[in-house]
Amino acid sequence: MGMARRVSVALWLLGASAAVYATSDRTFERQVPAQPRGVVDISNVAGSIEVSGWDRQEVSVRGELGAGIERVDVTSEGGRTTIKVVLPQISGRHGEADLHVQIPKDSELDVSAVSADIRVSGVLGVQRLNAVSGDVTSELAGSDVDAKTVSGAVRLKGHGQGARLHVSSVSGDVHLEHGGGDFEASTVSGTLVVSLDSARSIRARSTSGDQRFEAKLARGAMVDATSVSGGLNVRASAEGGYAYEVSTFSGDIRDCFDAKPERTDKYAPGRILQGTRGEGAGHVRLKTMSGDVQLCDRN
């Protein structure tokens, strides 16, 4: 075999092995000690992030790393554990990693993703979950949750425990099942579908997205929902009843207690429906420009 032939075979083998390396998934595993009520910070651009709480005082990270992932950094220091998927500077930032992370169940959790989906279960501490186009799914456990996406959907599921829930999205849909406490949400064009077992306050705002609430309101609870062109559908019963004020510029108003909306002006558009159910302990205010509004005090 001539020298040139041997060099070309060597180069071919080198290229082939590099290609195999670049296209094959690698696995990653690491465990670090962690404080029971520490902070766990996870970031990943693409792929998925699955986080679950456990009783051990350590953080376990297992990952399937796709082509284009350089490494995963895991550090634990001073009550803060950081897990970071690192992409090489020249990769074009297309690498995907699927992370499975177990953390002490009382930890505070901060997750940041771009297109990676985030799923959280069994974590009892405060959660701050941010994604751009990835979806965010989490179990609620009585602590505050702040979920924010640009276009990803947000799905939260609880058991009626009181907490402060704050959800914000540009175009993602928001689903909340069996929430409780104080709920605040804003979206431009996403849809809000929300059920709350015991709500102290609900504040929601959309531009064109529809909003649908089924809620049992605590005594003296406050509901404030507005939309420009989205519809509002509120079925809320309340201990102690509530005073309601529903106003719309050009939408329709319907209710299940035979109250009749009135025109706000003899010559201009606009309708308002106001009154009191029960003792009027709480307050419900619903406002739209052109979206239709439905209000009912029966769930």
Next chain:
Amino acid sequence: MTQPPDAEGRKVSSLRELPQAIEPARDLWPHIEARLSQIRAGATAANARAPLPASQRAARRGWLAAAAMVACVAVGVWIGRSLLPGAVYGSADGAASTTGASALDAVYVSDPRYARQRAALLRSLPAHLAALPPPARAKVTASLAALRKAKYDLESELGKDPGNALLQELLVNTYQDEMRVLTDVRDASDAGRGI
């Protein structure tokens, strides 16, 4: 509702669509009252003096007429610059943003720092959108169009009914939401770098 004539352009087709009243950015009355008191004090002193001759009274009337004309021209220029079409401030998708403002922008967005920040975000919006994953980019573009339409619809109705508190509240909300979206898109496009 009619569609916007262009991305953010305001076409005022009749005077009735102009706002009937524009609240000043601050309470002007204390200053006006102080000036009136000064004028009253001056007039009292002047009355105590001898009346002016006819030629001087005519000259004074001439100056007053000239001042009134200057004031009229100033108001006309202000209306032309801020209320009439031409003060286009760019599309919500940032394709052609400038720092101009529409009539209702002037009413509801009077804070210059806010206006500067918003103009900067609109200028950088195309680059931030380009940095988003393609499906997210399409959804965000649709949301920005929804915001733009909401603003246009609200401003059109407020042009006919400027005192409508419901529409005013919804318009302020929409401006706040627009700012939030522009900030979120900027942060989102930087997120990959941060990560």
